[in-house]
Amino acid sequence: MMTTMLSPEIVTVPSLVDRCDSCNAAAKAEIALSSGGSLVFCGHHANKHADRLVLLASKVTVEDGFEWAGQSHPA
Structure with a gap:
């Protein structure tokens, strides 16, 4: 049996208001986990x-x- 990996849906918004979970800088990406x-x-x-x-x-x-960088990542 072969498993197919799908790329995540990528949505662009004008701005994000959250802060980075790692360093508290302004957020640029929000990742919804599967x-x-x-x-x-x-x-x-x-x-x-x-x-x-x-x-x-x-x-x-x-x-x-x-x-x-993940936008051009091959699935």
């Missing part, structure tokens, strides 16, 4: 962990103008 719950990251931490996050996310909301 298992439930969500994580919020600044641009640095979102891109630093993009390879892992893209595998865990069901939906990623990014601030307009932010280039998330």
